[in-house]
Amino acid sequence: MNIEQHIVTATIAAVKQLYDQDIPENQINLQDTRSEFEGQITIVVFPVVRFSKKSPEATANELGEYLVANVQDVTAFNVIKGFLNLTIADSYWLNLFNKELLSPQFGSIKPNGQKVMVEYSSPNTNKPLHLGHVRNNLLGYSVAELLKADGYEVIKVNLVNDRGIHICKSMLAWQRWGNGETPESSFLKGDHLVGKYYVIFDKEYKKEIDRLKTEGQTEEEAKKNSPLIIEAQKMLQDWEAGDSEVIDLWKKMNGWVYEGFDVTYKNLGVDFDKYYYESNTYLLGKDTVDEGLENGVFFKKPDGSVWIDLTADGLDQKLVLRADGTSVYITQDLGTAQMKYDDFKMDQSIYVVGNEQDYHFKVLFLILEKLGKSWAKGLHHLSYGMVDLPSGKMKSREGTVVDADDLIAEMVATAKQKTEVLGKVNNFSEEEKEALYNQIGLGALKYFLLKVEPKKRLLFDPSESIDFQGNTGPFIQYTHARIKSLLNKGGYSTEVNAPEVAITATELEMIMLLSKYPSEISAAAKAYSPATLANYLYEVAKMFNKFYHEVPPIVKEEDSAVKQHRLNLSSVTASILKTGMNILGITVPERM
RNA sequence: GCCUUGGUAGCUCAGUUGGAUAGAGCAACGGUUUUCUAAACCGUGGGUCAGGGGUUCGAAUCCCUUCCAGGGUACCA
Structure with a gap:
């Protein structure tokens, strides 16, 4: 038992003896004595006054006398306003240091038998990492280490967003304007090379939109009718259909990105125990949707789309499956959450994701709870603020980012x-x-x-x-x-x-x-x-x-x-x- | 509009379940090295804790309200 606990116990006893009252432990408020006063530990006596029915000063004096008489290492006290400052014997502190702090076990916390997953980084494979990702990575890594130090068994997980329309944009631009450029041929880090084509796509796409607008289309029409975007969408469909040419290109370019990421991760000193890829998980979640329909948590609209009504919880109605049966973001996340749990049976699962997704995770966790998942209460969104530049938000497409590799260098x-x-x-x-x-x-x-x-x-x-x-x-x-x-x-x-x-x-x-x-x-x-x-x-x-x-x-x-x-x-x-x-x-x- | 997160010194940030005169660093100014590493140490100046109201013995902290900024807002992720 340390000195603080002794003081709390003794104070409870003092209140009993002096005032014949039972004071709850949480009413005893200890803090470090401010350096300008004598003593090391201070009791804030205001909460005790309710029990003593005396002035703060009188109460403090009576408590002080009791503690000096009854607690071994309390050698003196002084009272300043409602604060009782206790002087603890030097020998106590020296002993604490020699016996505890000097022991090799000091600071190591025993395993608590709990397992926690920390998902972080979770990059898109269409562009290199920037300062925002750096914050995510450092936060995720250190939270994982922190939990280890606090006695948890930790699984670090990276859920890589390696598919989707944004990936196809880079692929298409490379196919069209790349002239076979490779990281080797251009001495460009793989993720930067792919990111370069993502930017090229955006530039060309904007040009097309402008052209279509001069031909009389509205902005919205132009965005939809641009041949470039139509081709990218076609590529995504081909990818989903397993078209070997598209898949090969996808594998090749993602491979470049992974090589690039590995370098950045290594420089940052972060690591992962397990990688999940969205190309493997994007179809998950439909079982969960069926489950929710069966037990009435979800409902189907006439058009066939599936929803959950969260208005009773102060949120909105939320789509969980499109009318055509395809997934939305949350569908995948429902399925992925289930898969992660099935894989590891962890007690807690932490998602390190920016605060722009606060609403998404609120909904996700609530849905899982409503589905009756026993593990849903262990889910936690570690939300962090965006990294802004003086000019405002960083935007990869517009090149207004602080690149992770550049910054490290x-x-x-x-x-x-x-x-x-x-x-x-x-x-x-x-x-x-x-x-x-x-x-x-x-x-x-x-x-x-x-x-x-x-x-x-x-x-x-x-x-x-x-x-x-x-x-x-x-x-x-x-x-x-x-x-x-x-x-x-x-x-x-x-x-x-x-x-x-x-x-x-x-x-x-x-x-x-x-x-x-x-x-x-x-x-x-x-x-x-x-x-x-x-x-x-x-x-x-x-x-x-x-x-x-x-x-x-x-x-x-x-x-x-x-x-x-x-x-x-x-x-x-x-x-x-x-x-x-x-x-x-x-x-x-x-x-x- | 609604939901949500922020607002503390010129700048970047701390501030525990409400506790004493709100703290650091940077920047500014002054000092410290024949002594173990001066990326250090010591000192000075700098505050309407966004504004207002409330609860309390006590509010940067809790509640209400206004202002400012960020994010979200039903088929992007």
């Missing part, structure tokens, strides 16, 4: 340039340098994207480079490298017994902060929010740097117990920074 180049200016890598080999630049550039990018709460939209200004100072990835990486260097120079060994020493105020603050690591992991996992972890790690790094500057050189410390203790503190800090950053998908260097 720029970040690494910036890292290189900044590192060279500092001149600390002269004794690095070329390979070590390259690895370091990669680590720092990606660390800056990932931290920049992950430190923001997922649901908030994110503004990215390409003209302002991402910082490498202050609340950034490189700052935390630097702190880690600095500690590693310190441990080396100090001849650190974990074998030495935990020393009994006097601790400074900053050390005490550090111990309190470090001790929160496990609960920070759990809280971040429950909120599906790497951002809270990122901000915590920044606090830890900042705290270490403060400590490092305050304390005389540890390496030269003559009191061996003090030296050992400070190295211990440094070491625990380093390992929290390392494992925490790894959860964010960021690696930390040994030196930089």
Whole structure:
């Protein structure tokens, strides 16, 4: 039992003894004491006043006296307005550090026996990834890692949108204007090559629309009658019919895209346990529709289309199958959800998808619940805000995107340039340098994207480079490298017994902060929010740097117990920074 | 129109189940290196928490309302 729990229990007992009242545990409100006051733990006494029927100050004083007398490590108290500040013995904190934080198991949470699927990335295979996808990928990866750290068994899944009219557009444009261009012949990354033809299609399509409009057609008619779009639709039908020529082209071009994506994924450091392809799943869901019709959850309109009425739930009527029997988006998703569950029988399933699809997922989950799927309550849409440019939304077709590969390359180049200016890598080999630049550039990018709460939209200004100072990835990486260097120079060994020493105020603050690591992991996992972890790690790094500057050189410390203790503190800090950053998908260097 | 998510310092963001005088970073200004990595540390300035109303001992946080911005809105995904 930790000190907080002791205090809560004792406070309940105190209220019973002093006021003969039973106070519910949730009325006892503990918080960290603000640094300008004496003490470490504060009880907010206002809720207790209802039970004591005395003024906040009187209540606080009586509680304070009781706690000092009855709780072992509470050594003193002071009252400021309605706040009871408790001083906890230094020996308690030192003991907490030596016994718990220093143990190799610290921070690792036991498996909870639950299985969770995280679906993320889920790209279209007609264009390369851009900054919006980068946010998705980093978020998905780190949430998956976060859940692992919180004791879940995690399955990372990528549902690739590899079919449909948009894919046919690239294919058609390549067929018509490509002159047999390949990634090899043009030295263009496969996904970029395919994306190039997607843009060409759009350009030519627009030209045709303009031409048809000058011939007297309306915009809508022109969009429908353009020979180009008709041909693309024909191609989609051929694809569905299994036309071998179309299928071959499709396989070839998708193959290029996958090669390209693999490079980007590798650079981003994300991975998947299982790929699903929509070309295999797009026909799913019709069974589910039948099921819904049978048990009356769905109904059929006279034209034969199938619907669900969600107006009682404050939503609309929603089409789940077209009159001609073909699927819509949600049909597939119903079927795919069932298939995923059948494959893995997971307790939870998380969809990392942008907030533009909030409504879709609300409907999807509600339908599955109405169909009586026991696993529907485990479904969760991890919705995140769009990444916007100062000019507004990114649009692939119009080329107003920040390309993922370009951005990564720029970040690494910036890292290189900044590192060279500092001149600390002269004794690095070329390979070590390259690895370091990669680590720092990606660390800056990932931290920049992950430190923001997922649901908030994110503004990215390409003209302002991402910082490498202050609340950034490189700052935390630097702190880690600095500690590693310190441990080396100090001849650190974990074998030495935990020393009994006097601790400074900053050390005490550090111990309190470090001790929160496990609960920070759990809280971040429950909120599906790497951002809270990122901000915590920044606090830890900042705290270490403060400590490092305050304390005389540890390496030269003559009191061996003090030296050992400070190295211990440094070491625990380093390992929290390392494992925490790894959860964010960021690696930390040994030196930089 | 309706539904939904945001609005906190010049900029980018934190802010726990409502708790003390709303915090960081960047940018600006000043200081710190014969001492373990200055991508660091210390300090100064900077706020109508979008506006208004309400609940409460106490509101950035909860409720109502207005404004602004993003997203969605029945056969795109």
